[in-house]
Amino acid sequence: MLLAIDAGNTNVVFALVEGTEIKTRWRIATDPRRTADEYAVWLNQLIEMEGYHRTQVSAVIICTVVPRALHNLEVLADKYFGVTPLIAGRAPVEWGIPIDLDEPQAVGADRVVNAIAAHALHEGDLCVIDFGTATTFDIVDYSGAYKGGVIAPGINLSLDALFAAAARLPRIAIEIPDKENVIGRNTQDAMLSGIYWGYIGMIEGLVARIKAEIGRPTKVISTGGLATLFDEHSSVFDQVEPDLTINGLAMMYRRWAEPQQG
Template sequence: MLLAIDVGNTNIVFAIVDGDEIRFRWRIATDAKRTADEYAVWLHQLMQMEGVERDAIDQVVIASVVPQTLFNLRGLARKYVGLDPMIVGAPGIDYGMAVNLPNPGEVGADRIVNAVAAHSIWLGALIIIDFGTATTFDVVSCDGAYEGGVIAPGINLSMDALYRAAARLPRIAVEPPAEGLGVIGKGTVHAMQSGVFWGYVGLIEGLVHRMKDEITGPTTVIATGGLAALFSRHTDAIDHVDPDLMIKGLMRIHALNMKRL
């Protein structure tokens, strides 16, 4: 089985993959100071609860946007699983996809992995929206090349900045105003919900519209990340939601590079 590790700015997802099936997913807060031993204790307990033997893991692949985590995650793989992990972004890794940028090394591993996964599932030109700490919009051309994208502040980041900067504004949940309420707020919370939620819907729709103007041919929009399902219910700009896109991309990149070894 494959242990796929997706390190984001806020959370790390550990997934156990058996063949083409994602069997288990576990999430832990990203902390660059967390040691290999701490990862091992946490992961071992979860695997025991699900009846997964450590010896059943025969491959490890890691993608990280937080470079400081790689040393200890490598230590986890080497010391407790007995394997040298495949690191997305390391020299020689083949994505099976051209990266049409002046400096391909600038692109975060998560964005390339999502692009690889989406291209393996959907045909034609694609826009991939990933709702994370930042909200990223990435483009894959109809011939399967990564063409670049857009990075915007994540909605939780925006809400936190609003709460911290305005002394009298409360913290609110990420949700639209209650059913029956319009966009025009009739109180502080209602006004904030409209501004944050519908403002973000407007950002999504506006960027997708402008990006499609620069893309040749019909374009499919795929969303992933924690808030993808929520936003997809309130806009026609999103065609599909896939919460496992990142793990699927790690699976594909791992399989592609194992064939080359």
């Protein structure tokens, strides 16, 4: 069984994958100071609660955009699962797709993993929108080449900045507004409207410009924890893929493992 780890700026996602099936997944807040021992105590309990045992894990693959978190995750794999982890984008699990950028080495690992998975699952030109710490728009052409994209502030980052910079504004959580009215009748509704409808406006506007720039039919794929929230009131998404990054990691592992087994 494969343990796939996606270490983002806000959360680290752990998933058990068997073949092409994601058996279960968990997330924990990203903290580069968290030790391998701390990860192991937390993860071992969750694995057993789901009816598995850590000895069933035969491989680990890691994707991270937090360099300081990588060492402890590597120690976790080696010390508690007895395997040398594969690191997405590094030998022997290189990307395997063209990275057509001015600085290909600077692109976030999660963005390329998403591109790999999206191209494997969908045909044609693609725009992959990931609602994470940042909201990213990644472009994959019909041949599978990663062509670049857009990075915008994430929704929760925007909320935190609004709360921190404006003394009289309350902290609110992002949610679907009760009504489709854009004009808020109180401070909280006005803030929610600005964030929710403002992000939908940004998404739809950027997607329209991206499609015009590509000049060919382009399918829009969304992923990340808040993808379904915005899919509720926008027709811009052709497909929501909540496990795109984990699926991409599993695909990269299988691509590496198959020649080893055969």
